[in-house]
Amino acid sequence: MAKKPAPRECQPCTGCCDGWLQIRVNGVPVYPGRPCPHSTGSGCNDYANRPLDPCVKFICGWRMDGSPLPDWMKPNNAKVVVLFDQSAWRGMPVDIAVPVGRRIPPRALNWLMQYAQDNNRMLLYAEQIVHDGAFTKEQAVSAFGPPEFQQEMAERARRGEKLI
Numbered sequence: 001m002a003k004k005p006a007p008r009e010c011q012p013c014t015g016c017c018d019g020w021l022q023i024r025v026n027g028v029p030v031y032p033g034r035p036c037p038h039s040t041g042s043g044c045n046d047y048a049n050r051p052l053d054p055c056v057k058f059i060c061g062w063r064m065d066g067s068p069l070p071d072w073m074k075p076n077n078a079k080v081v082v083l084f085d086q087s088a089w090r091g092m093p094v095d096i097a098v099p100v101g102r103r104i105p106p107r108a109l110n111w112l113m114q115y116a117q118d119n120n121r122m123l124l125y126a127e128q129i130v131h132d133g134a135f136t137k138e139q140a141v142s143a144f145g146p147p148e149f150q151q152e153m154a155e156r157a158r159r160g161e162k163l164i
Contacts, residue, residue: 008063008074012042015075015100016058020128022137023054032128032135061095068115075100078108089122089149096164097125098139113144122149126164139164 016023017039019031030036038046050056061082062069075081083096097104097112104112104125116123122145129138141163143153157163 007065008067010043010060010063013074013076014039014041014043015081016060017044018100019135020081020098020100025055026051031137068119070111073108073111078105080104080108080112082112086124089145089152092120092122092145094122094124097123098164099126099128101128102130102135103127116144121145124153124163 014035015021017030018035018041019033022029022031023036024030025036025038028037035041036044038044038050044050044055060075061067061084062074064084069082072078073080073082079100081098081100083098085093086096087094095112095116097109104127109125112123112125115121122143124141124143126139126141129136129140141153141157143150143163153163
């Protein structure tokens with residue numbers, strides 16, 4: 001019987017805590033440039049008491065059981081947080097990739113696109129918008145998949161729908 005791999009550990013990664021996912025922690029908005037008040041930059045200063053939602057319930061794609069992401073894709077290394085199966089399009093899973101920083105580095109983005117193509121998955125990925133040298137809450141979202149998927153996502157964005 002094959003030994004189950006040990007669970008992957010978050011720390012020292014704080015990609016989800018540092019605002020890239022734009023969450024609320026105990027009512028406090030967390031967004032690029034405004035990390036969770038408990039983030040130390042290398043962990044959580046109140047990990048044992050972190051709230052159920054979003055913290056305890058959140059499992060990034062790198063940490064989830066059976067993750068297809070290679071070890072080097074840990075968010076603090078690859079500079080991307082991946083969220084698998086966030087929605088579906090025409091019965092196919094839609095994954096989301098959010099940069100830890102301004103944009104997803106080419107190596108990681110290329111890996112994600114190849115994975116999406118090889119596994120018949122759709123991919124939405126973001127780039128953080130910077131204004132006057134500071135991150136904003138805005139993101140430019142791109143779609144990877146068949147032309148119909150890309151067109152539908154572009155139309156949704158034009159209508160003001162939040163894609164990520």
